[in-house]
Amino acid sequence: MSKIEDKLYTTRFKVDETPHLKIADQSNCLKCLKEHGQPCTIFCPAKVYIWEEDHINVVYEGCLECGSCRIGCPYTNITWNFPRGGFGVMFKLG
Protein backbone atom coordinates (compact mmCIF):
# COMPACT_ATOMS: atom_id res chain seq x y z
CA MET A 1 0.00 0.00 0.00
CA SER A 2 1.41 3.32 -0.99
CA LYS A 3 0.59 6.52 0.78
CA ILE A 4 -1.15 9.41 -0.94
CA GLU A 5 2.06 11.41 -0.63
CA ASP A 6 3.85 8.76 -2.71
CA LYS A 7 1.14 8.93 -5.35
CA LEU A 8 1.20 12.72 -5.54
CA TYR A 9 4.96 12.62 -5.83
CA THR A 10 4.52 11.13 -9.32
CA THR A 11 2.29 14.01 -10.41
CA ARG A 12 3.87 17.27 -11.55
CA PHE A 13 2.83 20.54 -9.93
CA LYS A 14 3.76 24.15 -10.53
CA VAL A 15 2.87 25.61 -7.20
CA ASP A 16 1.62 29.19 -6.97
CA GLU A 17 2.28 31.13 -3.75
CA THR A 18 -1.35 32.20 -3.58
CA PRO A 19 -3.76 29.37 -2.76
CA HIS A 20 -6.59 28.80 -5.23
CA LEU A 21 -8.68 27.11 -2.54
CA LYS A 22 -9.94 28.79 0.57
CA ILE A 23 -12.25 27.86 3.42
CA ALA A 24 -14.79 30.64 3.52
CA ASP A 25 -15.71 30.21 7.18
CA GLN A 26 -13.81 27.82 9.46
CA SER A 27 -16.62 27.78 12.01
CA ASN A 28 -18.72 25.85 9.49
CA CYS A 29 -16.08 23.13 9.48
CA LEU A 30 -16.54 22.53 13.19
CA LYS A 31 -20.29 22.25 12.65
CA CYS A 32 -19.64 19.93 9.74
CA LEU A 33 -17.43 17.71 11.86
CA LYS A 34 -20.37 17.00 14.15
CA GLU A 35 -23.11 16.87 11.56
CA HIS A 36 -21.55 15.41 8.42
CA GLY A 37 -18.15 14.06 9.44
CA GLN A 38 -16.29 16.48 7.16
CA PRO A 39 -16.60 14.59 3.88
CA CYS A 40 -13.94 16.74 2.16
CA THR A 41 -11.29 15.19 4.41
CA ILE A 42 -12.37 11.76 3.17
CA PHE A 43 -13.32 12.02 -0.50
CA CYS A 44 -10.68 14.47 -1.67
CA PRO A 45 -8.45 12.32 -3.90
CA ALA A 46 -5.39 14.41 -3.04
CA LYS A 47 -5.97 14.73 0.70
CA VAL A 48 -5.97 18.49 0.43
CA TYR A 49 -8.14 18.96 3.52
CA ILE A 50 -6.83 17.95 6.90
CA TRP A 51 -8.64 18.65 10.16
CA GLU A 52 -6.26 19.93 12.80
CA GLU A 53 -7.93 20.22 16.19
CA ASP A 54 -9.93 23.37 15.48
CA HIS A 55 -9.49 24.18 11.82
CA ILE A 56 -9.11 22.67 8.37
CA ASN A 57 -5.65 22.93 6.93
CA VAL A 58 -5.79 23.34 3.16
CA VAL A 59 -2.82 21.69 1.45
CA TYR A 60 -3.70 23.27 -1.91
CA GLU A 61 -0.26 22.52 -3.36
CA GLY A 62 -1.22 18.94 -4.20
CA CYS A 63 -4.71 19.70 -5.55
CA LEU A 64 -5.59 17.67 -8.65
CA GLU A 65 -8.24 20.25 -9.63
CA CYS A 66 -11.12 17.78 -9.83
CA GLY A 67 -13.58 20.23 -8.27
CA SER A 68 -15.23 17.71 -5.94
CA CYS A 69 -14.81 19.81 -2.81
CA ARG A 70 -16.51 22.78 -4.45
CA ILE A 71 -19.78 20.93 -4.85
CA GLY A 72 -19.26 18.20 -2.25
CA CYS A 73 -18.90 20.45 0.78
CA PRO A 74 -22.20 20.25 2.69
CA TYR A 75 -21.92 23.97 3.47
CA THR A 76 -20.52 25.03 0.06
CA ASN A 77 -17.89 26.55 2.26
CA ILE A 78 -14.97 26.26 -0.12
CA THR A 79 -14.03 29.17 -2.34
CA TRP A 80 -12.80 27.45 -5.44
CA ASN A 81 -10.90 29.04 -8.30
CA PHE A 82 -8.66 27.56 -10.91
CA PRO A 83 -5.01 28.29 -10.14
CA ARG A 84 -3.61 31.18 -12.18
CA GLY A 85 -2.76 30.32 -15.76
CA GLY A 86 0.35 28.17 -15.95
CA PHE A 87 0.11 27.07 -12.30
CA GLY A 88 -1.27 24.08 -10.50
CA VAL A 89 -1.21 20.48 -11.60
CA MET A 90 0.52 19.81 -14.93
CA PHE A 91 -0.09 16.34 -16.25
CA LYS A 92 2.68 14.54 -18.09
CA LEU A 93 0.34 11.81 -19.35
CA GLY A 94 -3.21 12.67 -18.35
Next chain:
Amino acid sequence: MEEKFDLIIVGAGPAGISSAIVAAMGGLKVIVIERGEFPGSKSVFGGVVYASEIAKLVPEFWNEKRIPIERRITDSRLVYMNDNGALQVGYKTGKFAEDPPNVLSVHRAKFDRWFAKKAQEAGALIICNTCVEEVLRDNTGRVTGVRTGRPDGDVFGKMVIFADGIQSPLTVRAGIRPEVKPENVALSVKENIQIGEEEVNKRFSVKPGEGVTFEMLGSMADDMDGVAIMYTNKDTVSLGVGANLKQWMVNKNTPYELMDRLKEHPFVKPFVEGGTLKEYTAHWLPEGGWDTIPKLYGDGYLLTGDTAMLFNTLHREGTNLAQATGRMAGEMALEAIGKGDTSEKALKAYNTRVMKSFVGKDMKKYKGFGHFLFKNKDLFSILPEFVGETCEEMLRVDGASKREKQARIKKNFGRKIGLMKLLKIGWKGWRIVR
Protein backbone atom coordinates in the same frame (compact mmCIF):
# COMPACT_ATOMS: atom_id res chain seq x y z
CA MET B 1 -3.78 41.83 -25.51
CA GLU B 2 -6.93 43.81 -26.30
CA GLU B 3 -7.42 42.48 -29.76
CA LYS B 4 -10.42 41.53 -31.78
CA PHE B 5 -10.86 38.00 -33.04
CA ASP B 6 -13.58 36.30 -34.99
CA LEU B 7 -13.75 33.38 -32.64
CA ILE B 8 -12.54 32.85 -29.09
CA ILE B 9 -12.27 29.27 -27.85
CA VAL B 10 -11.82 28.59 -24.15
CA GLY B 11 -9.85 25.40 -23.58
CA ALA B 12 -7.45 23.45 -25.82
CA GLY B 13 -8.87 19.98 -25.23
CA PRO B 14 -10.44 17.71 -27.84
CA ALA B 15 -13.56 19.88 -28.21
CA GLY B 16 -11.79 23.23 -28.39
CA ILE B 17 -9.12 22.06 -30.80
CA SER B 18 -11.73 20.50 -33.06
CA SER B 19 -13.57 23.82 -33.19
CA ALA B 20 -10.31 25.63 -33.84
CA ILE B 21 -9.28 23.39 -36.74
CA VAL B 22 -12.63 23.76 -38.50
CA ALA B 23 -12.89 27.50 -37.93
CA ALA B 24 -9.29 28.32 -38.81
CA MET B 25 -9.40 26.17 -41.93
CA GLY B 26 -12.50 28.07 -42.93
CA GLY B 27 -10.55 31.32 -42.73
CA LEU B 28 -11.65 32.71 -39.35
CA LYS B 29 -9.27 34.56 -37.06
CA VAL B 30 -9.25 32.15 -34.12
CA ILE B 31 -7.72 32.31 -30.65
CA VAL B 32 -7.68 29.35 -28.28
CA ILE B 33 -6.99 30.15 -24.63
CA GLU B 34 -5.60 27.36 -22.47
CA ARG B 35 -4.83 27.58 -18.76
CA GLY B 36 -2.27 24.77 -18.78
CA GLU B 37 1.37 24.99 -19.77
CA PHE B 38 0.54 23.31 -23.06
CA PRO B 39 -2.60 21.78 -24.61
CA GLY B 40 -3.38 18.61 -22.70
CA SER B 41 -1.49 19.50 -19.55
CA LYS B 42 -4.73 19.94 -17.61
CA SER B 43 -6.60 17.11 -19.27
CA VAL B 44 -7.49 13.76 -17.80
CA PHE B 45 -9.64 11.02 -19.29
CA GLY B 46 -10.00 7.27 -19.20
CA GLY B 47 -7.65 6.69 -22.02
CA VAL B 48 -9.06 6.17 -25.51
CA VAL B 49 -9.88 8.33 -28.52
CA TYR B 50 -11.91 7.40 -31.56
CA ALA B 51 -10.24 7.42 -34.96
CA SER B 52 -13.29 8.17 -37.09
CA GLU B 53 -13.93 11.49 -35.36
CA ILE B 54 -10.30 12.62 -35.55
CA ALA B 55 -10.05 11.58 -39.21
CA LYS B 56 -12.83 14.00 -40.07
CA LEU B 57 -10.41 16.80 -39.20
CA VAL B 58 -7.05 15.17 -39.93
CA PRO B 59 -7.57 12.53 -42.64
CA GLU B 60 -5.50 9.38 -42.23
CA PHE B 61 -3.80 10.87 -39.21
CA TRP B 62 -2.63 7.41 -38.13
CA ASN B 63 -0.08 7.39 -40.97
CA GLU B 64 1.70 10.43 -39.60
CA LYS B 65 5.20 10.03 -38.30
CA ARG B 66 5.59 10.48 -34.56
CA ILE B 67 1.89 10.28 -33.93
CA PRO B 68 1.45 9.85 -30.16
CA ILE B 69 -0.78 6.78 -30.36
CA GLU B 70 -0.14 4.23 -27.64
CA ARG B 71 -2.02 1.18 -28.93
CA ARG B 72 -4.82 0.20 -31.29
CA ILE B 73 -7.53 -1.46 -29.24
CA THR B 74 -8.28 -4.89 -30.66
CA ASP B 75 -9.74 -6.48 -27.54
CA SER B 76 -12.64 -4.96 -25.60
CA ARG B 77 -13.86 -6.63 -22.46
CA LEU B 78 -16.64 -6.17 -19.97
CA VAL B 79 -15.94 -7.39 -16.50
CA TYR B 80 -18.40 -7.98 -13.68
CA MET B 81 -16.45 -8.05 -10.46
CA ASN B 82 -17.17 -9.43 -7.04
CA ASP B 83 -14.78 -9.44 -4.11
CA ASN B 84 -13.05 -12.69 -5.05
CA GLY B 85 -13.24 -12.87 -8.80
CA ALA B 86 -14.64 -11.57 -12.03
CA LEU B 87 -16.90 -12.74 -14.82
CA GLN B 88 -15.88 -11.42 -18.20
CA VAL B 89 -17.06 -11.23 -21.75
CA GLY B 90 -15.09 -9.71 -24.57
CA TYR B 91 -14.48 -9.48 -28.23
CA LYS B 92 -11.11 -9.59 -29.88
CA THR B 93 -10.39 -9.10 -33.54
CA GLY B 94 -7.34 -8.29 -35.61
CA LYS B 95 -9.62 -6.22 -37.84
CA PHE B 96 -9.34 -3.28 -35.48
CA ALA B 97 -5.57 -3.32 -35.95
CA GLU B 98 -5.96 -2.66 -39.66
CA ASP B 99 -6.51 0.71 -41.29
CA PRO B 100 -8.62 2.63 -40.60
CA PRO B 101 -8.21 1.98 -36.88
CA ASN B 102 -11.12 2.21 -34.49
CA VAL B 103 -10.32 2.92 -30.85
CA LEU B 104 -6.87 4.14 -29.83
CA SER B 105 -5.31 4.46 -26.42
CA VAL B 106 -3.42 7.73 -26.03
CA HIS B 107 -2.03 9.98 -23.32
CA ARG B 108 -3.93 13.22 -23.38
CA ALA B 109 -0.91 15.33 -22.49
CA LYS B 110 0.79 14.04 -25.64
CA PHE B 111 -2.14 13.64 -27.96
CA ASP B 112 -3.80 17.01 -27.34
CA ARG B 113 -0.46 18.65 -27.95
CA TRP B 114 -0.21 16.96 -31.33
CA PHE B 115 -3.83 17.77 -32.11
CA ALA B 116 -3.33 21.42 -31.16
CA LYS B 117 -0.46 21.67 -33.63
CA LYS B 118 -2.95 20.85 -36.36
CA ALA B 119 -5.01 23.85 -35.30
CA GLN B 120 -1.91 26.02 -35.32
CA GLU B 121 -1.01 24.81 -38.78
CA ALA B 122 -4.52 25.76 -39.87
CA GLY B 123 -3.86 29.28 -38.60
CA ALA B 124 -5.35 29.33 -35.09
CA LEU B 125 -3.50 31.18 -32.35
CA ILE B 126 -3.10 29.10 -29.20
CA ILE B 127 -2.25 30.97 -26.02
CA CYS B 128 -1.26 28.79 -23.06
CA ASN B 129 -0.58 29.58 -19.39
CA THR B 130 -3.67 31.77 -19.46
CA CYS B 131 -6.78 31.27 -17.39
CA VAL B 132 -10.07 32.75 -18.54
CA GLU B 133 -11.67 34.26 -15.46
CA GLU B 134 -14.71 36.08 -16.67
CA VAL B 135 -17.14 36.23 -19.55
CA LEU B 136 -17.55 39.71 -21.02
CA ARG B 137 -20.93 40.92 -22.25
CA ASP B 138 -22.24 44.11 -23.78
CA ASN B 139 -25.19 46.01 -22.31
CA THR B 140 -27.67 43.76 -24.09
CA GLY B 141 -26.20 40.72 -22.34
CA ARG B 142 -24.57 39.44 -25.50
CA VAL B 143 -21.25 37.64 -24.98
CA THR B 144 -18.53 39.72 -26.59
CA GLY B 145 -15.35 38.27 -25.19
CA VAL B 146 -13.49 36.98 -22.17
CA ARG B 147 -11.32 38.40 -19.41
CA THR B 148 -8.14 36.46 -18.79
CA GLY B 149 -5.90 36.53 -15.74
CA ARG B 150 -3.20 38.40 -17.64
CA PRO B 151 -2.68 42.14 -17.22
CA ASP B 152 -4.80 43.91 -19.85
CA GLY B 153 -6.11 40.48 -20.59
CA ASP B 154 -9.46 41.24 -22.20
CA VAL B 155 -10.00 39.45 -25.49
CA PHE B 156 -12.90 40.33 -27.76
CA GLY B 157 -14.48 38.27 -30.50
CA LYS B 158 -17.60 37.88 -32.56
CA MET B 159 -18.30 34.58 -30.86
CA VAL B 160 -17.08 32.44 -27.96
CA ILE B 161 -16.98 28.64 -27.81
CA PHE B 162 -16.75 27.20 -24.30
CA ALA B 163 -14.67 24.02 -24.32
CA ASP B 164 -13.23 24.34 -20.85
CA GLY B 165 -14.30 20.95 -19.56
CA ILE B 166 -16.74 19.54 -17.08
CA GLN B 167 -15.70 21.70 -14.14
CA SER B 168 -16.11 25.03 -15.87
CA PRO B 169 -16.37 27.41 -12.90
CA LEU B 170 -16.26 30.07 -15.64
CA THR B 171 -19.63 29.27 -17.22
CA VAL B 172 -21.15 28.58 -13.81
CA ARG B 173 -20.18 32.03 -12.54
CA ALA B 174 -21.39 33.63 -15.75
CA GLY B 175 -24.78 31.95 -15.37
CA ILE B 176 -24.30 30.16 -18.68
CA ARG B 177 -24.44 26.71 -17.15
CA PRO B 178 -25.81 25.60 -13.77
CA GLU B 179 -23.38 24.33 -11.14
CA VAL B 180 -22.90 20.58 -11.28
CA LYS B 181 -24.71 18.55 -8.64
CA PRO B 182 -22.74 15.80 -6.86
CA GLU B 183 -25.16 13.08 -8.02
CA ASN B 184 -24.49 14.03 -11.65
CA VAL B 185 -20.77 13.39 -11.74
CA ALA B 186 -18.55 10.45 -11.02
CA LEU B 187 -15.34 11.19 -9.20
CA SER B 188 -12.61 8.96 -10.58
CA VAL B 189 -8.95 8.50 -9.85
CA LYS B 190 -6.50 6.96 -12.27
CA GLU B 191 -3.03 5.59 -12.03
CA ASN B 192 -0.64 5.12 -14.87
CA ILE B 193 1.39 2.07 -14.00
CA GLN B 194 4.50 1.23 -15.94
CA ILE B 195 5.20 -2.45 -16.48
CA GLY B 196 7.18 -2.26 -19.75
CA GLU B 197 6.15 -2.80 -23.36
CA GLU B 198 7.00 -6.51 -23.45
CA GLU B 199 5.12 -7.10 -20.23
CA VAL B 200 2.02 -5.35 -21.57
CA ASN B 201 2.11 -7.60 -24.64
CA LYS B 202 2.59 -10.67 -22.50
CA ARG B 203 0.21 -10.01 -19.61
CA PHE B 204 -2.60 -8.81 -21.85
CA SER B 205 -1.76 -11.31 -24.59
CA VAL B 206 -1.65 -8.79 -27.42
CA LYS B 207 0.62 -8.17 -30.38
CA PRO B 208 2.95 -5.16 -30.26
CA GLY B 209 0.95 -2.03 -30.98
CA GLU B 210 -2.36 -3.65 -30.13
CA GLY B 211 -4.18 -3.20 -26.88
CA VAL B 212 -7.06 -4.08 -24.58
CA THR B 213 -9.74 -2.14 -22.75
CA PHE B 214 -11.45 -3.53 -19.68
CA GLU B 215 -14.64 -1.84 -18.50
CA MET B 216 -15.28 -3.10 -15.01
CA LEU B 217 -18.39 -2.91 -12.91
CA GLY B 218 -19.19 -4.42 -9.58
CA SER B 219 -18.45 -4.52 -5.90
CA MET B 220 -14.91 -3.09 -5.95
CA ALA B 221 -16.14 0.22 -4.59
CA ASP B 222 -17.96 -1.16 -1.54
CA ASP B 223 -21.60 -0.16 -1.75
CA MET B 224 -20.99 2.62 -4.22
CA ASP B 225 -21.82 2.36 -7.93
CA GLY B 226 -18.25 1.45 -8.70
CA VAL B 227 -16.95 1.54 -12.22
CA ALA B 228 -13.34 0.84 -13.06
CA ILE B 229 -11.27 0.78 -16.21
CA MET B 230 -8.03 -0.88 -17.17
CA TYR B 231 -6.56 0.19 -20.51
CA THR B 232 -3.24 -0.69 -22.07
CA ASN B 233 -0.80 1.94 -23.28
CA LYS B 234 2.54 1.27 -24.95
CA ASP B 235 4.42 0.39 -21.78
CA THR B 236 1.95 1.34 -19.07
CA VAL B 237 -1.47 0.33 -17.82
CA SER B 238 -4.13 2.93 -17.03
CA LEU B 239 -6.11 1.79 -14.03
CA GLY B 240 -9.02 3.94 -12.94
CA VAL B 241 -11.80 3.63 -10.43
CA GLY B 242 -14.71 5.92 -9.70
CA ALA B 243 -18.19 6.30 -8.36
CA ASN B 244 -20.91 8.88 -8.11
CA LEU B 245 -19.68 11.84 -6.07
CA LYS B 246 -22.79 11.81 -3.91
CA GLN B 247 -21.92 8.26 -2.93
CA TRP B 248 -18.33 9.18 -2.08
CA MET B 249 -19.77 11.83 0.23
CA VAL B 250 -22.21 9.47 1.94
CA ASN B 251 -20.19 6.26 2.04
CA LYS B 252 -17.08 7.82 3.52
CA ASN B 253 -14.73 6.14 1.11
CA THR B 254 -11.34 7.51 0.14
CA PRO B 255 -10.42 7.32 -3.55
CA TYR B 256 -6.75 6.43 -3.18
CA GLU B 257 -7.52 3.69 -0.67
CA LEU B 258 -10.05 2.21 -3.07
CA MET B 259 -7.44 2.36 -5.81
CA ASP B 260 -4.94 0.48 -3.67
CA ARG B 261 -7.54 -2.15 -2.91
CA LEU B 262 -8.38 -2.53 -6.58
CA LYS B 263 -4.75 -3.20 -7.34
CA GLU B 264 -4.89 -6.10 -4.88
CA HIS B 265 -8.00 -7.64 -6.47
CA PRO B 266 -7.22 -11.14 -7.78
CA PHE B 267 -8.41 -10.18 -11.26
CA VAL B 268 -6.43 -6.95 -11.48
CA LYS B 269 -3.29 -7.78 -9.54
CA PRO B 270 -1.56 -10.02 -12.10
CA PHE B 271 -1.82 -7.26 -14.70
CA VAL B 272 -0.24 -4.45 -12.71
CA GLU B 273 1.83 -6.24 -10.09
CA GLY B 274 5.40 -5.01 -9.70
CA GLY B 275 4.72 -1.94 -11.86
CA THR B 276 5.95 1.57 -11.17
CA LEU B 277 3.48 4.37 -10.70
CA LYS B 278 4.12 7.05 -13.34
CA GLU B 279 1.25 9.42 -12.62
CA TYR B 280 -1.73 9.75 -10.31
CA THR B 281 -4.70 11.82 -11.49
CA ALA B 282 -8.30 12.59 -10.59
CA HIS B 283 -11.20 13.80 -12.68
CA TRP B 284 -14.98 14.00 -12.98
CA LEU B 285 -17.08 12.15 -15.50
CA PRO B 286 -20.39 13.76 -16.46
CA GLU B 287 -22.74 10.90 -15.69
CA GLY B 288 -25.98 12.79 -15.23
CA GLY B 289 -26.97 12.15 -18.82
CA TRP B 290 -29.66 13.74 -20.95
CA ASP B 291 -31.42 15.66 -18.18
CA THR B 292 -28.27 17.50 -17.19
CA ILE B 293 -27.41 18.83 -20.65
CA PRO B 294 -27.53 22.60 -20.36
CA LYS B 295 -28.74 24.93 -23.10
CA LEU B 296 -26.04 24.58 -25.73
CA TYR B 297 -26.20 28.07 -27.17
CA GLY B 298 -26.87 31.68 -26.34
CA ASP B 299 -26.30 35.16 -27.66
CA GLY B 300 -22.75 34.98 -29.02
CA TYR B 301 -21.69 31.63 -27.59
CA LEU B 302 -21.84 27.83 -27.79
CA LEU B 303 -21.10 25.03 -25.32
CA THR B 304 -19.28 21.83 -26.31
CA GLY B 305 -18.12 18.49 -24.94
CA ASP B 306 -17.81 17.98 -21.21
CA THR B 307 -18.80 21.59 -20.57
CA ALA B 308 -22.17 20.56 -21.98
CA MET B 309 -22.18 17.36 -19.86
CA LEU B 310 -22.00 15.19 -22.97
CA PHE B 311 -20.91 11.71 -22.00
CA ASN B 312 -22.25 8.29 -22.94
CA THR B 313 -22.19 6.57 -19.56
CA LEU B 314 -23.05 3.11 -20.86
CA HIS B 315 -20.44 2.99 -23.61
CA ARG B 316 -17.89 5.05 -21.68
CA GLU B 317 -17.54 7.44 -24.63
CA GLY B 318 -16.63 11.06 -24.07
CA THR B 319 -13.81 12.34 -26.27
CA ASN B 320 -15.71 11.54 -29.45
CA LEU B 321 -18.72 13.46 -28.21
CA ALA B 322 -16.41 16.35 -27.36
CA GLN B 323 -14.74 16.24 -30.75
CA ALA B 324 -18.00 15.92 -32.65
CA THR B 325 -19.63 18.84 -30.86
CA GLY B 326 -16.39 20.82 -31.15
CA ARG B 327 -16.44 20.24 -34.89
CA MET B 328 -20.11 21.18 -35.16
CA ALA B 329 -19.52 24.31 -33.09
CA GLY B 330 -16.65 25.26 -35.40
CA GLU B 331 -18.91 24.78 -38.42
CA MET B 332 -21.62 26.83 -36.77
CA ALA B 333 -19.15 29.62 -36.05
CA LEU B 334 -18.03 29.65 -39.68
CA GLU B 335 -21.57 29.89 -40.90
CA ALA B 336 -22.81 32.41 -38.34
CA ILE B 337 -19.80 34.72 -38.55
CA GLY B 338 -19.86 34.42 -42.34
CA LYS B 339 -23.44 35.64 -42.38
CA GLY B 340 -22.71 38.26 -39.75
CA ASP B 341 -25.32 36.90 -37.36
CA THR B 342 -24.17 35.24 -34.14
CA SER B 343 -27.36 35.94 -32.24
CA GLU B 344 -29.01 33.35 -30.06
CA LYS B 345 -31.60 32.78 -32.75
CA ALA B 346 -28.97 32.09 -35.38
CA LEU B 347 -26.96 29.78 -33.12
CA LYS B 348 -29.94 27.61 -32.33
CA ALA B 349 -29.08 25.66 -35.49
CA TYR B 350 -26.10 24.23 -33.57
CA ASN B 351 -28.43 22.67 -31.04
CA THR B 352 -30.50 21.13 -33.82
CA ARG B 353 -27.39 19.68 -35.44
CA VAL B 354 -26.05 18.24 -32.21
CA MET B 355 -29.39 16.66 -31.39
CA LYS B 356 -29.74 15.16 -34.86
CA SER B 357 -26.23 13.69 -34.72
CA PHE B 358 -25.16 10.55 -32.87
CA VAL B 359 -24.32 12.77 -29.90
CA GLY B 360 -27.89 13.87 -29.23
CA LYS B 361 -29.34 10.54 -30.28
CA ASP B 362 -27.10 8.48 -27.99
CA MET B 363 -27.56 10.87 -25.08
CA LYS B 364 -31.31 10.57 -25.50
CA LYS B 365 -31.24 6.80 -25.99
CA TYR B 366 -29.39 6.23 -22.73
CA LYS B 367 -31.23 8.91 -20.84
CA GLY B 368 -31.16 7.99 -17.21
CA PHE B 369 -28.52 5.26 -17.39
CA GLY B 370 -26.23 7.04 -14.93
CA HIS B 371 -29.07 7.37 -12.46
CA PHE B 372 -30.06 3.77 -13.07
CA LEU B 373 -26.63 2.71 -11.82
CA PHE B 374 -26.76 5.19 -8.99
CA LYS B 375 -30.16 4.03 -7.82
CA ASN B 376 -29.75 0.26 -8.13
CA LYS B 377 -27.18 -0.57 -5.53
CA ASP B 378 -27.87 -4.30 -5.86
CA LEU B 379 -25.98 -4.21 -9.15
CA PHE B 380 -22.86 -3.42 -7.16
CA SER B 381 -23.38 -5.54 -4.09
CA ILE B 382 -25.52 -8.66 -3.92
CA LEU B 383 -25.80 -9.24 -7.66
CA PRO B 384 -22.06 -9.52 -8.36
CA GLU B 385 -21.74 -11.60 -5.21
CA PHE B 386 -24.44 -13.96 -6.45
CA VAL B 387 -22.90 -14.11 -9.94
CA GLY B 388 -19.54 -14.99 -8.40
CA GLU B 389 -21.02 -17.67 -6.17
CA THR B 390 -22.94 -19.14 -9.09
CA CYS B 391 -19.84 -19.33 -11.27
CA GLU B 392 -17.84 -20.88 -8.46
CA GLU B 393 -20.58 -23.39 -7.76
CA MET B 394 -20.85 -24.47 -11.38
CA LEU B 395 -17.11 -24.57 -11.99
CA ARG B 396 -16.12 -26.36 -8.81
CA VAL B 397 -16.04 -30.12 -9.26
CA ASP B 398 -16.84 -31.58 -5.86
CA GLY B 399 -18.78 -34.76 -6.42
CA ALA B 400 -22.19 -33.07 -6.34
CA SER B 401 -24.36 -33.65 -9.39
CA LYS B 402 -25.12 -30.71 -11.64
CA ARG B 403 -28.77 -30.93 -10.67
CA GLU B 404 -27.81 -30.60 -7.02
CA LYS B 405 -25.66 -27.63 -7.88
CA GLN B 406 -28.50 -25.99 -9.77
CA ALA B 407 -30.73 -26.50 -6.76
CA ARG B 408 -28.14 -24.84 -4.51
CA ILE B 409 -27.89 -21.90 -6.88
CA LYS B 410 -31.64 -21.58 -7.03
CA LYS B 411 -31.84 -21.55 -3.26
CA ASN B 412 -29.09 -18.99 -3.01
CA PHE B 413 -30.84 -16.88 -5.62
CA GLY B 414 -34.12 -16.95 -3.74
CA ARG B 415 -32.42 -16.07 -0.49
CA LYS B 416 -30.24 -13.28 -1.89
CA ILE B 417 -32.14 -11.66 -4.67
CA GLY B 418 -35.46 -13.17 -5.64
CA LEU B 419 -37.04 -13.23 -9.04
CA MET B 420 -39.14 -10.10 -8.59
CA LYS B 421 -36.16 -7.97 -7.74
CA LEU B 422 -34.10 -9.28 -10.62
CA LEU B 423 -36.94 -8.76 -13.05
CA LYS B 424 -37.41 -5.25 -11.78
CA ILE B 425 -33.75 -4.33 -12.22
CA GLY B 426 -33.65 -6.15 -15.54
CA TRP B 427 -36.75 -4.41 -16.81
CA LYS B 428 -35.51 -0.97 -15.76
CA GLY B 429 -32.13 -1.63 -17.32
CA TRP B 430 -33.65 -3.00 -20.51
CA ARG B 431 -35.86 0.04 -20.94
CA ILE B 432 -32.81 2.25 -20.84
CA VAL B 433 -30.55 0.34 -23.19
CA ARG B 434 -32.99 -1.15 -25.71
